[in-house]
Amino acid sequence: MKMNYMRFLNKVSLGRKPSPIRVLTAILQQSPPSMISMAGGMPNVGTFPVESASFKLRDGTHLEMNPTLMKQALQYCPTPGMPGLVEWLKTLQERKHNQHGLLNMESVDLLVTTGSQDGICKAMEAMVSPGDKVLVETPVYSGTLAILKPMDCDLLPVRSDSNGLDPSDLEKTMSKWNLSDVKDKNSDIPKLLYIIPNGGNPTGHGLTLNRKKAIYEIARKYDLLILEDDPYYYLQFNEPYVPSMLSMDVDGRVVRFDSFSKLISSGMRLGTVTGPKIILERISLHMQASVMHASSLSQMLLLQVLSHWGYDGFDHHVREVTHFYKEKKDQCIRAAEKHLKGLAEWSEPSGGMFLWLKLAVPDTYPMITVKARSREVLFVPGNAFQLDDRRPSQYVRASYSTCTEEDMNTAFKRLAGLIQEEQQSAR
Amino acid sequence: MSGMDFSPFFSKVAARVVPSPLREFFDALQTDETYIKLAGGLPEPELFPLKSVALTLPDGTNLEISSKDLVAGLQYDATAGRKELIVFLTDLTKRLHDPPTWRTPGSPDAHCIMTSCGAQDGQYKVLDLLLNEGDIILAGDYVYPNVLAVIIPRGCSVQHIHSDEQGIMPDHLEAYLRQWPKPGPGQVTGGKIKAFYCVPNGDNPTGIRYTEARKKALYKLASEYNFLIIEDDAYYFLEQRPLYKSFLSLDVEGRVVRLDTFSKTLAPGFRVGYVTAPHGLYRKLVAVSQTSTQGTSNLCQTIILTLLRKWGIEGFLAHCENIGAYYRRRREACERIAKKHLTGLADWRSPSGGMFLWVRFLGVQDSMPLVMGQLLERKCLMVTGSAFVAGTDARSPYVRISFSLATDRKMEEGFAIIAEELKKIREDLENKEQ
Numbered sequence: 001m002k003m004n005y006m007r008f009l010n011k012v013s014l015g016r017k018p019s020p021i022r023v024l025t026a027i028l029q030q031s032p033p034s035m036i037s038m039a040g041g042m043p044n045v046g047t048f049p050v051e052s053a054s055f056k057l058r059d060g061t062h063l064e065m066n067p068t069l070m071k072q073a074l075q076y077c078p079t080p081g082m083p084g085l086v087e088w089l090k091t092l093q094e095r096k097h098n099q100h101g102l103l104n105m106e107s108v109d110l111l112v113t114t115g116s117q118d119g120i121c122k123a124m125e126a127m128v129s130p131g132d133k134v135l136v137e138t139p140v141y142s143g144t145l146a147i148l149k150p151m152d153c154d155l156l157p158v159r160s161d162s163n164g165l166d167p168s169d170l171e172k173t174m175s176k177w178n179l180s181d182v183k184d185k186n187s188d189i190p191k192l193l194y195i196i197p198n199g200g201n202p203t204g205h206g207l208t209l210n211r212k213k214a215i216y217e218i219a220r221k222y223d224l225l226i227l228e229d230d231p232y233y234y235l236q237f238n239e240p241y242v243p244s245m246l247s248m249d250v251d252g253r254v255v256r257f258d259s260f261s262k263l264i265s266s267g268m269r270l271g272t273v274t275g276p277k278i279i280l281e282r283i284s285l286h287m288q289a290s291v292m293h294a295s296s297l298s299q300m301l302l303l304q305v306l307s308h309w310g311y312d313g314f315d316h317h318v319r320e321v322t323h324f325y326k327e328k329k330d331q332c333i334r335a336a337e338k339h340l341k342g343l344a345e346w347s348e349p350s351g352g353m354f355l356w357l358k359l360a361v362p363d364t365y366p367m368i369t370v371k372a373r374s375r376e377v378l379f380v381p382g383n384a385f386q387l388d389d390r391r392p393s394q395y396v397r398a399s400y401s402t403c404t405e406e407d408m409n410t411a412f413k414r415l416a417g418l419i420q421e422e423q424q425s426a427r
Numbered sequence: 428m429s430g431m432d433f434s435p436f437f438s439k440v441a442a443r444v445v446p447s448p449l450r451e452f453f454d455a456l457q458t459d460e461t462y463i464k465l466a467g468g469l470p471e472p473e474l475f476p477l478k479s480v481a482l483t484l485p486d487g488t489n490l491e492i493s494s495k496d497l498v499a500g501l502q503y504d505a506t507a508g509r510k511e512l513i514v515f516l517t518d519l520t521k522r523l524h525d526p527p528t529w530r531t532p533g534s535p536d537a538h539c540i541m542t543s544c545g546a547q548d549g550q551y552k553v554l555d556l557l558l559n560e561g562d563i564i565l566a567g568d569y570v571y572p573n574v575l576a577v578i579i580p581r582g583c584s585v586q587h588i589h590s591d592e593q594g595i596m597p598d599h600l601e602a603y604l605r606q607w608p609k610p611g612p613g614q615v616t617g618g619k620i621k622a623f624y625c626v627p628n629g630d631n632p633t634g635i636r637y638t639e640a641r642k643k644a645l646y647k648l649a650s651e652y653n654f655l656i657i658e659d660d661a662y663y664f665l666e667q668r669p670l671y672k673s674f675l676s677l678d679v680e681g682r683v684v685r686l687d688t689f690s691k692t693l694a695p696g697f698r699v700g701y702v703t704a705p706h707g708l709y710r711k712l713v714a715v716s717q718t719s720t721q722g723t724s725n726l727c728q729t730i731i732l733t734l735l736r737k738w739g740i741e742g743f744l745a746h747c748e749n750i751g752a753y754y755r756r757r758r759e760a761c762e763r764i765a766k767k768h769l770t771g772l773a774d775w776r777s778p779s780g781g782m783f784l785w786v787r788f789l790g791v792q793d794s795m796p797l798v799m800g801q802l803l804e805r806k807c808l809m810v811t812g813s814a815f816v817a818g819t820d821a822r823s824p825y826v827r828i829s830f831s832l833a834t835d836r837k838m839e840e841g842f843a844i845i846a847e848e849l850k851k852i853r854e855d856l857e858n859k860e861q
Contacts, residue, residue, distance in 0.1 A: 015580035019572050020814040028808060036841040038828040039808040041631065041782045044757070047750045048694045049484060049734055056479040074694035114544055114698070114720040121719040142447070146718040150443035201468065262470045265477065265501040267725030289576035290551035291544040295724040296696030305476060321474045328471075353468055378466040384447075398465040402472075411463040 003252050005278040008191055008225050013126035016285035022079060029078065045071040055301065063304045073300035079284050079293045081112030085303040093274050095311060097247040097256075107252055109280040111287070112294045116231055116259035116271030119283070121147050123227060123255055123273065126282045128153050133190040135173065135224070137165040139356075139385035139395070141201045144194060144229070155387050156190060162347040164207035165195055167214035174222050182223045193224045197245060199232030199352020202385045202397035206350035209242050216248050224253065225279075231259035231271075232352035234318040237326045252276045260302065262353070263321055268298040325353060325401065332400035332408055339412040343419045353401040356382075359415075361422040363392035371421070375414040430535045431681040433707040435615045436622075436655060441556040446714040467503075475501045482730065492733055500729030506722045507713050508542030508701070512732045516540050516701055519740055524676040524685075528705065536681030539709040541716065544723040546661050546688035546700040550624075551577050552719075553657060553684050553702065556711050557621045558583050565603075565623040565654065567595050569785075569815035569825070571631045574624060574659075578817075585817040586620075592776060594625065594637035597644040610653045622655040622684075627674065629662030629781020632815050632827040636779035639672045646677050659686045662781040664744070665751035681705035689731060691782075692747045697727035754782060754831065761830035761838055768842035772849040782831040785812075790853060793822040797848060807844045 006014075024039040052070050055063040065073060072082070080086060090110050098105065113119035124144075128134060130152035136144070138157040148155060159169040174190070181187035195215075198206045207215070219226050228245045236242065246256040255275035260268065273283060287293065306314060329348075332355050336346060345358045357379075361367060365381040372378060382395025396415075400408065434442070480492040492500070499509065507513065517540055521529065528537045543549035554564070554574075560582035566574070567590040578585055589599040600623075607617040615621060623645065627637040637645075649656050658674040675685045688700035704712055716722060735743055761784055762777060775786045788794050798811045812825030833841065 011582070012580045015582075016576065017580075019576055021572060021810055024808050024810060027803075031806065035806045035808065036833065036837045036844070037808040038830070038833050038838070038841055039810050040832070041829050042832055043691050043695060043782075044753070044831050047753060049746070050482050050694070050730070051485045052483045054481045054483075055477060057476045058478045059476075072696075074696035076695045114723070117718070118720045143718065146447065146714075150440045152440070261503075263474075265475045265726065266470055266503045267499070267501045267729075269720065269722070269724045285576075289547075289573050291548045291698065291720060292573075293698070295544075295698040295727050297694075297727055297730070298724045300696075301477075301726070317476065324471065324474055353470070376463065378464045380466050399468050400465065402469050403463070403465055407463045408465070411465055414463070 003276065005276060007223070008127050008279070009282055010127060010129040013282045013286070016282060016289070018285060019288050022288050025076070026078060040076070042076055045075060048074045050074065055304070057305070057308075061308060063308060065300065065304065069300060069304075073297045075296060077293050077296040077299065079288050080110070081294065082296060082299040082303060085112060085299050085306075086110055088303060088306055089272055092311065092314070093246075097244050097274075099243075099247065102248060102250050103246070104252065107277050108274060109277045111273045111280055111284055112299060113271045113273055113287070114291050114294045115261060115269045116229070116257040116273075117143055118291065119257050119271050119273040120144060120227065120229060122283045122286045123257075123279070124148060124151070126279070126286060127192055127225065131188065132192070133188055135170070135190050135193040136387075137195050137200075138387065139202055139382065140194070140387070141196060141229070142384045145385070145387070157387055158193075160200070160203065160205065162205050164197060164200065164205050164211055165215065167211055167218060170215060170218050174218060177222070179221070189222065191223070191225060192227060193219060194227045194229065195245075196229045196232075198230055198242065199235050199349060199354075201232075201352065202354050202380070202382070202395075203356040204349025204352050204354045205347070205356075206236060206242060212242065212245055213248065216245060219253055220251060226254045228254055228256040230257060231262055233258065235262055235322050235325055235353070236351035237322065237329065238350065246274060255279055263318060264302060264305065268295070268302065270294055270298050270302055322351075328400040328403075329355070331405040332398065332403075335405070335408040335412045338409065339416045340419075343416055353399050355398045355400060357396050357398060358394050359396060359419055361394060361419055362426075364394060364396050365392070367418060367422055368396065371418055375418055377411045377414040377418075379415070431705055431707060432613055433705075435613055435653075436557055437711065438555075438557060438559045441711055441715075444556075444711055444714045446710055447717070469503055472498050472502050477501060480730075482733070490733055490737060492729060496729050496733065500726040502725065504722060504725045506541075506716045508540070508722060509725060509728045509732060512542065512728050512735075513540050515732065515735050515740075519743070520675075520703060522740060523670065524673050526675050526703070527677070527679040528681050536705045536707065538675070538678075538681070538703045539706055541702050541704070541709060541712055542723050542728060543686075543700045543702050543716070544698040544720055545690055545695065546659060546686040547573060548698075548720065548723070549686045549700050549702040550574060550657065550659055552712055552715055553686075553704070553708070554578060554622075556708065556715065557655070559619075562619045562621050563617070564621060565595075565600065567625060567630070567633070569632050569812065570624065570817070571626065571659075572814045575815075575817055587816065590633070590635065592635050593641045594627065594630075594635060595623075595641075595645060597641070597648060600645070600648055604648065604652050609651060614653065616652045616654065620652065620654050622657050623649060624657045624659065626659045626661065627663075628660055628666050628671065629779060629783075631661070631781060632783050632810070632812070632825075633785045634776065634778020634781050634783055636666070636671065642672065642674055642677060646674065649682055650680060654682075656683045657686065658683055661686070661688050661691055663687070664692045664747035665754055666780045667751065667755065668748065675703060681707075684708060692750060693731060693734070697724070697731060699723055699727050699731055751780070754780075757830045758784070760835055761828070761833075764835065764838045764842050765828075768839075768846040769849070772846055772853070782829055784828040784830060786826050786828055788824050788826065788849060790856065791824045791849070794824055794826050795822070797852070798826060801848050802845065805844050805848075807841050
């Protein structure tokens with residue numbers, strides 16, 4: 001099936017042109033030293049305030065950024081990312097998501113973004129046109145809602161349960177349109193589907209392989225582009241990992257977002273977008289006019305760490321991180337079982353950092369924002385993850401990432417007290 | 428001073444952007460240690476592999492980033508930027524610009540500072556908040572192409588206003604604006620003139636410098652015709668002392684958005700700049716940052732903060748002066764070499780600052796064929812003037828020559844090649860005429 005990517009890109013995105021200066025910079029970078037460049041306004045490396053740096057890792061290793069590397073780390077770099085880093089990450093994607101060789105790597109590109117959030121933002125801004133309908137699994141990550149709500153688009157909810165997005169609800173939603181609507185330029189048939197397939201935010205749920213396959217088939221049927229937001233892919237608690245949507249993407253209809261925020265550092269602002277060249281080119285042009293590129297220093301540091309580890313070392317680190325969060329998850333479930341039986345329901349997260357609790361109260365928002373203060377405990381009320389945040393929600397999202405076991409128990413004990421109080425005052 | 432009403436300036440999308448009330452609630456409580464927090468989705472910092480960072484500066488000094496600072500630098504932080512860095516930048520801004528909106532305590536329009544991924548990102552976010560399809564941004568004869576790249580794809584336009592060596596000429600600007608009636612309260616001129624954009628020191632590409640008098644005249648027009656002023660001042664700190672008064676320092680009404688960057692004074696690889704905006708704009712800027720970049724690299728902010736703490740304001744300004752002096756020496760060399768090869772073939776005005784020589788090829792209407800043709804083939808790179816003008820059919824005899832990186836030898840080679848090619852064109856023309 002040949003994808004028509006023009007169908008997905010909006011007017012503003014298609015109107016973007018390469019910056020003449022960045023084009024010249026790219027020519028310069030591919031040229032021999034005999035090239036005379038008086039083109040880019042790149043500052044002279046002799047003026048940079050840091051000469052070299054030494055980084056110590058937790059395992060005791062020292063990584064040196066010598067003056068040559070430091071100059072590169074402090075200078076402008078190509079918009080898609082620092083070349084060495086992009087290569088390393090492309091190979092990682094191939095190893096992780098192309099084990100069966102289904103991907104056409106020639107038509108897949110990768111960009112380094114200022115956190116995966118910015119990648120998602122730029123992707124939405126490239127592909128959502130005024131009046132569009134966008135399919136989102138609900139409940140949906142509040143950060144993505146914040147991107148989409150101000151845009152002139154309709155959000156179509158697709159139900160999810162403890163195994164993630166429900167393909168039968170997706171099919172039901174899409175069946176309101178005819179297959180012929182795909183070819184009709186005037187149709188309002190949805191074109192984009194946004195999902196967090198693993199360790200969902202807020203639910204902690206993950207899609208099974210069968211569900212992913214079913215979703216992909218529906219996407220093929222209705223020519224949907226899938227935005228696979230996967231910051232918790234490496235935080236899945238069970239191995240082998242459920243294969244990604246990218247790994248089954250024979251058509252080139254998946255745009256995948258990875259993040260280093262949970263693995264290496266959230267403050268360094270580093271994520272990646274992997275997907276069809278034509279779509280990624282549009283995102284790159286947008287970056288050219290805004291952030292220009294993700295921080296070169298952050299990228300260089302990441303490259304040093306990843307090169308030092310190698311692909312096996314990366315896997316080892318990721319396992320350590322997951323082991324930690326899995327223990328935390330177990331502590332959290334135990335605390336919930338101890339204090340919240342009969343007062344709340346939940347299902348076991350398959351990965352990530354969150355427990356999604358359904359409380360035996362009608363609306364958690366007033367309870368959290370008003371009464372939780374007096375009990376000195378904080379959760380995120382579920383309405384933050386609804387398309388309409390004014391409607392009541394029985395849910396709260398609890399994060400177990402940075403809490404000690406003792407504090408978790410205290411917190412759930414206080415929450416239990418709150419729930420009982422609510423129930424009393426309702427009578 | 429009555430408050431600025433920003434509602435006529437915001438785009439339709441921006442009007443719908445609201446800072447999350449939940450975030451504000453949590454931000455208020457985050458500092459309270461007695462709360463047990465299971466709210467924020469913060470990763471566990473003990474899992475981050477980086478443990479310590481030590482920097483060596485060019486003078487041989489060693490600077491260690493404290494572990495407390497490093498933890499903060501590796502974690503999510505306030506979107507607006509690391510608090511201590513904002514404090515430093517506030518002090519610096521007070522010292523250099525003494526913003527009028529800060530003179531009245533509790534002023535609703537008081538400027539606030541937010542970090543951005545370089546000034547470019549700041550400029551993008553500001554314009555993104557303002558532009559509806561069909562809107563107009565006022566600018567000089569030539570504009571940095573990345574600004575055009577934000578405006579044009581949105582179906583908006585840049586109105587180039589004639590400039591001289593002091594900047595945009597107020598008479599020309601007024602003549603352009605007079606085609607519409609002056610806007611009433613809560614209106615912008617023509618319903619679409621949102622802002623005026625300039626690089627007031629070492630303009631990219633023309634190298635001109637706006638005088639204080641010129642700024643005052645333009646501010647008056649901004650007030651009469653109710654448009655914002657976007658002051659993109661990337662080369663400000665490199666300028667010869669004394670520094671000229673900024674638009675920010677004149678901003679009694681709260682209509683100036685100032686963009687600063689560390690790209691030219693420290694390094695572009697950090698991707699750290701800052702936006703100083705009136706509060707009504709600042710709130711929305713933070714909100715759109717929350718949904719996109721979520722601030723900028725905290726690690727880089729932390730390194731910059733460490734450097735700034737070491738230097739203090741005076742040390743930082745002295746550092747900037749040294750860099751400015753370095754670029755002035757490069758500029759002198761560039762002009763000397765240009766003069767040697769190009770007298771009679773091209774002309775230019777000596778730039779007041781910045782990194783560029785804005786050269787006009789004589790007897791040539793459009794520099795593009797030469798620059799992207801023979802000069803590129805002969806491995807000599809520069810930017811055509813037409814890149815700085817809105818419109819695909821733009822033609823310009825100018826080229827922008829950067830003297831920031833090229834060595835004297837490279838410039839000799841480069842200018843010699845340009846001279847040869849210009850002579851060829853001249854000879855061809857003379858032959859045609861015969």
